[in-house]
Amino acid sequence: MARTLSIDADAAPVARTRRRPYVLTRVLQMVPTLLLILLTAFVLLQLAPGDMVQVLAGEAGGGSPEYLARLRQSFGLDQPLHVQFLLYMRNVLSGNLGFSFRNNASVTALIGARLGPTLLLAAAGLAVAVGIGVSAGALAAARRGRPVDRLIGIAALLVYATPGFLLGIGLMLVFAVALPWLPVGGFVDAYGVEGPWAHALSVARHLVLPAVTLGALHAAIYARFTRGAMLEVYGQDHVRTARSKGLSAGRIALRHVLRNALLPLVTVIGMQTGALLSGAILVETVFAWPGLGRLAFEAMQQRDYNLLAGLILCSGTLVVLVNLAVDLLYAVLDPRVRLK
Amino acid sequence: MKTTEGIAVSAVARPHAPVLPAAAPRPGAKLWRGWAAWPLSLKIGTALLALQLAVALLAGWLYPGDPFDLAGPSFLPPGADPQFPLGTDIMGRDIAAGLVHGARVSLLVGLSATVIATVLGTTVGLLAGYFGGWVDHLLMRVTELFQVIPHFLFAIILVAIMGSQLPYIVLAIGVTSWTMVARLVRAETLALRERDYVKICQVMGGGHARVILTHILPNAFAPVIVAASVLTALAVLTEAGLAFLGMSDSNRISWGGMIGASREALLDAPYMTLIPGAAIVLAVAALSLIGDGLAQHLRRGGAS
Amino acid sequence: MSTVLKARGLAISVPADGGRVEAVRGLDLQVARGETLAIVGESGCGKSLTALALAGLLPEGVRIAGGAIELLGDEVTALSEAAWRTRRGRRIAMVFQDPMAALNPVLTVGEQVVETILAHRPVGARAAREEALALLARVKLPQPAQCFAAYPHQLSGGMRQRVLIAIAVAHRPEVLIADEPTTALDATVQAEILALLQGLQRESGMALVIITHDLQLVARWADRVTVMYAGRAVEDRRADALLEGSRHPYTRALMAARPRRRPVEGPRPRLAEIPGRVPPPGQTGPGCAFAGRCGLATARCETSSPDALRLAGGTVWCHAAAEGRLEVPMAVAA
Numbered sequence: 001m002a003r004t005l006s007i008d009a010d011a012a013p014v015a016r017t018r019r020r021p022y023v024l025t026r027v028l029q030m031v032p033t034l035l036l037i038l039l040t041a042f043v044l045l046q047l048a049p050g051d052m053v054q055v056l057a058g059e060a061g062g063g064s065p066e067y068l069a070r071l072r073q074s075f076g077l078d079q080p081l082h083v084q085f086l087l088y089m090r091n092v093l094s095g096n097l098g099f100s101f102r103n104n105a106s107v108t109a110l111i112g113a114r115l116g117p118t119l120l121l122a123a124a125g126l127a128v129a130v131g132i133g134v135s136a137g138a139l140a141a142a143r144r145g146r147p148v149d150r151l152i153g154i155a156a157l158l159v160y161a162t163p164g165f166l167l168g169i170g171l172m173l174v175f176a177v178a179l180p181w182l183p184v185g186g187f188v189d190a191y192g193v194e195g196p197w198a199h200a201l202s203v204a205r206h207l208v209l210p211a212v213t214l215g216a217l218h219a220a221i222y223a224r225f226t227r228g229a230m231l232e233v234y235g236q237d238h239v240r241t242a243r244s245k246g247l248s249a250g251r252i253a254l255r256h257v258l259r260n261a262l263l264p265l266v267t268v269i270g271m272q273t274g275a276l277l278s279g280a281i282l283v284e285t286v287f288a289w290p291g292l293g294r295l296a297f298e299a300m301q302q303r304d305y306n307l308l309a310g311l312i313l314c315s316g317t318l319v320v321l322v323n324l325a326v327d328l329l330y331a332v333l334d335p336r337v338r339l340k
Numbered sequence: 341m342k343t344t345e346g347i348a349v350s351a352v353a354r355p356h357a358p359v360l361p362a363a364a365p366r367p368g369a370k371l372w373r374g375w376a377a378w379p380l381s382l383k384i385g386t387a388l389l390a391l392q393l394a395v396a397l398l399a400g401w402l403y404p405g406d407p408f409d410l411a412g413p414s415f416l417p418p419g420a421d422p423q424f425p426l427g428t429d430i431m432g433r434d435i436a437a438g439l440v441h442g443a444r445v446s447l448l449v450g451l452s453a454t455v456i457a458t459v460l461g462t463t464v465g466l467l468a469g470y471f472g473g474w475v476d477h478l479l480m481r482v483t484e485l486f487q488v489i490p491h492f493l494f495a496i497i498l499v500a501i502m503g504s505q506l507p508y509i510v511l512a513i514g515v516t517s518w519t520m521v522a523r524l525v526r527a528e529t530l531a532l533r534e535r536d537y538v539k540i541c542q543v544m545g546g547g548h549a550r551v552i553l554t555h556i557l558p559n560a561f562a563p564v565i566v567a568a569s570v571l572t573a574l575a576v577l578t579e580a581g582l583a584f585l586g587m588s589d590s591n592r593i594s595w596g597g598m599i600g601a602s603r604e605a606l607l608d609a610p611y612m613t614l615i616p617g618a619a620i621v622l623a624v625a626a627l628s629l630i631g632d633g634l635a636q637h638l639r640r641g642g643a644s
Numbered sequence: 645m646s647t648v649l650k651a652r653g654l655a656i657s658v659p660a661d662g663g664r665v666e667a668v669r670g671l672d673l674q675v676a677r678g679e680t681l682a683i684v685g686e687s688g689c690g691k692s693l694t695a696l697a698l699a700g701l702l703p704e705g706v707r708i709a710g711g712a713i714e715l716l717g718d719e720v721t722a723l724s725e726a727a728w729r730t731r732r733g734r735r736i737a738m739v740f741q742d743p744m745a746a747l748n749p750v751l752t753v754g755e756q757v758v759e760t761i762l763a764h765r766p767v768g769a770r771a772a773r774e775e776a777l778a779l780l781a782r783v784k785l786p787q788p789a790q791c792f793a794a795y796p797h798q799l800s801g802g803m804r805q806r807v808l809i810a811i812a813v814a815h816r817p818e819v820l821i822a823d824e825p826t827t828a829l830d831a832t833v834q835a836e837i838l839a840l841l842q843g844l845q846r847e848s849g850m851a852l853v854i855i856t857h858d859l860q861l862v863a864r865w866a867d868r869v870t871v872m873y874a875g876r877a878v879e880d881r882r883a884d885a886l887l888e889g890s891r892h893p894y895t896r897a898l899m900a901a902r903p904r905r906r907p908v909e910g911p912r913p914r915l916a917e918i919p920g921r922v923p924p925p926g927q928t929g930p931g932c933a934f935a936g937r938c939g940l941a942t943a944r945c946e947t948s949s950p951d952a953l954r955l956a957g958g959t960v961w962c963h964a965a966a967e968g969r970l971e972v973p974m975a976v977a978a
Binding site: 235236237238240241242243244245246247248249251255256259260263333334335336339 | 699701703704725728729730731732733734737738740742745746747748749750751759760763764795797798808811812
């Protein structure tokens with residue numbers, strides 16, 4: 001009987017990374033989305049009540065019709081809409097997001113000043129969320145059905161159901177007022193801070209409560225997700241193979257279950273970025289944290305549409321970038337995507 | 341002649357032939373049948389929600405009059421005066437009245453916004469999933485747009501533009517939260533599109549609308565209901581957040597607004613914050629439990 | 645001939661409709677050192693559950709409801725998970741049906757083989773690597789070093805199955821259970837995998853239990869066969885005796901239902917079917933499970949379960965056979 005080789009032509013394993021073309025594809029995919037964000041900001045500005053020129057004129061103390069006409073022209077307000085859009089796009093791409101009259105500063109400058117604290121808060125909140133969430137979820141999955149599992153489930157539900165501002169207020173009441181361990185709000189102590197280390201420490205102390213508040217909600221979401229993902233992976237065939245090898249339960253849990261369950265978690269984290277930024281608005285307001293969220297609150301109160309539109313642009317772009325990073329990370333973590 | 345031993349090679353079924361599997365129950369049929377069979381989370385959630393709905397509906401009878409009225413002395417703690425079982429706030433408004441009327445606003449906004457989001461999301465998802473091609477591509481870009489702009493921020497700017505009357509708040513929340521439903525429905529539609537009975541219907545000349553409405557929509561519905569309860573929970577939270585920041589209908593009292601108004605008194609009278617806070621937690625928890633319970637119940641074998 | 649694995653009166657229950665139902669009932673089987681036992685049956689007859697039970701790998705909710713299992717002389721029916729762990733991979737190993745799903749997609753082949761080795765013999769990383777490469781060569785994988793560094797999705801189905809076999813025989817177990825090892829593979833590959841298994845068996849003298857629905861596989865590779873129907877054993881005989889002439893109506897029907905070649909002259913034979921359907925677990929009556937579809941069934945068949953009847957080459961469970969109502973066994977045309 002003739003023996004036939006069982007090797008397929010493509011079976012010879014070739015470890016060739018296809019990361020570059022993938023990156024390029026994803027970056028190109030970003031462009032239409034960014035354009036749409038730009039368009040949305042523009043449309044919102046058009047819908048906003050009030051003519052920019054009237055506002056300008058009002059600030060300048062009124063003006064003659066010729067003056068107003070000249071202003072209109074320089075802002076391109078007398079042009080058809082699509083031209084205005086192109087002007088707007090050109091402005092944005094060159095870093096000009098408009099001017100905030102209420103704050104007497106360019107929108108770009110305002111956002112630039114507040115971006116750092118928000119990024120810091122978001123990163124810290126994410127760390128809290130992932131650290132607590134994944135641990136709790138893994139624990140719940142490992143002790144499925146037992147009291148610990150139920151307890152974690154109830155805790156997650158209650159945290160999820162508590163609005164961010166309420167949680168923040170509650171934590172503030174307990175840890176900053178009743179027990180004066182942590183500061184009530186703000187970014188850094190106003191006095192008595194000398195040198196970079198003391199400064200960093202002070203910021204860190206101020207970061208604790210806002211970060212925990214921001215991260216708590218997402219911790220509940222991630223805990224739930226991790227639990228579900230792990231339980232699902234537990235039922236998969238390769239876990240059965242691992243059991244049939246005689247591996248210990250701990251090794252199976254970490255190497256064959258958690259590791260595989262964390263892959264989709266990365267995607268979920270990406271999807272929750274927008275919610276994280278949204279949450280920052282309320283948390284920053286409660287804790288007087290000088291970030292974009294607080295800026296959004298102030299812009300809202302002052303009906304500063306320029307600033308609000310700029311914030312939409314900025315946050316939307318941020319989310320798109322984070323999603324890109326997440327996709328790339330996923331490609332790195334999952335060999336099935338990394339090596340075709 | 342060859343015979344196969346012991347077996348009659350014929351199509352005559354023996355009288356004891358096994359019973360064919362029963363036809364699958366109609367979607368939705370199992371939901372109403374024994375509600376004792378509902379999972380615990382569904383029962384608790386529904387009970388809590390029913391309680392709050394009842395309170396909301398009866399608000400007019402329980403506390404007639406305007407909850408914004410300065411009904412009594414301010415800073416009255418709960419239990420001090422039987423006329424104000426939950427006390428009064430900074431201005432002397434009855435907290436219990438605020439709670440009861442606030443239920444109306446929160447639940448109304450929550451449910452209406454969800455209806456809008458569900459209708460929008462389902463439409464987008466159905467069209468994208470069914471037609472595919474450039475329609476899908478276009479709709480997915482739009483969906484992605486609404487996904488990357490943070491929902492709360494988007495709602496804020498919409499309310500800032502339109503105004504903070506109740507219908508606008510409902511609209512703003514509905515318009516910014518439909519993406520979850522759209523993705524869900526699109527995924528279901530893509531799967532259902534390949535099923536045989538859909539293809540048969542198309543071959544037999546059923547128009548697109550007919551196929552979508554009679555075959556795809558009813559079967560995609562189950563996960564949408566689950567998503568709707570999650571959306572309602574989120575909508576209630578969003579409304580509370582907007583109200584806390586001061587963007588609520590000034591003619592309607594809202595739980596979030598009550599919390600926002602009581603910020604100054606936080607240290608002296610935390611009950612003004614905690615009581616409406618508890619109401620929010622209760623409402624959102626109830627809706628979450630319903631979502632979980634529904635998902636569990638439907639997985640066990642309700643709709644397809 | 646020493647028996648390495650034995651089951652007596654095995655019953656396995658599964659959850660169903662708020663209660664429990666027996667998917668396997670009163671099953672006897674055994675396999676001896678160096679022997680190849682095939683467990684044959686249609687889908688749903690309980691053969692996979694039996695295989696899992698023999699290795700203590702029943703999924704959540706599925707339990708052994710009765711009977712006893714003996715592995716290498718030890719009673720393992722109610723063994724704790726910790727005790728099972730010392731046996732699995734070392735004394736008894738399993739190979740599963742879908743090789744892609746059975747391997748962890750995020751770990752390389754090498755990592756998964758080395759892990760197997762280190763599970764029972766902490767020899768150190770370098771030694772384990774050498775051993776792993778030797779194992780991969782032993783299962784006749786070309787370019788073992790490249791396979792070692794590859795991820796499962798980069799290999800073909802046949803190669804993946806060889807990897808799983810390597811993992812299974814790493815510690816030279818006394819028993820290897822293969823659950824439909826070739827069903828997911830191409831026809832050309834199937835014969836090779838089975839030849840490999842038999843080769844490994846001859847090398848180490850391990851007992852091989854193959855779960856399958858394919859009678860031709862049985863004919864070619866098995867020493868003994870247990871035929872299962874609806875959770876019960878109906879016939880347990882030496883393979884040659886079975887194929888010469890089965891003594892059970894179901895087995896005969898199975899063999900007759902294979903597609904046959906068109907004869908040189910005369911009409912093409914009709915594909916023989918067995919009318920009716922396999923009863924789901926819990927819906928078999930008190931009598932013989934096959935009674936509803938058997939042409940030789942009598943009232944007794946419906947009410948009482950047949951006892952074991954010893955005959956040439958094994959055992960059969962059938963009233964008609966016991967009562968001599970079966971015609972002289974006919975050889976089945978290939």
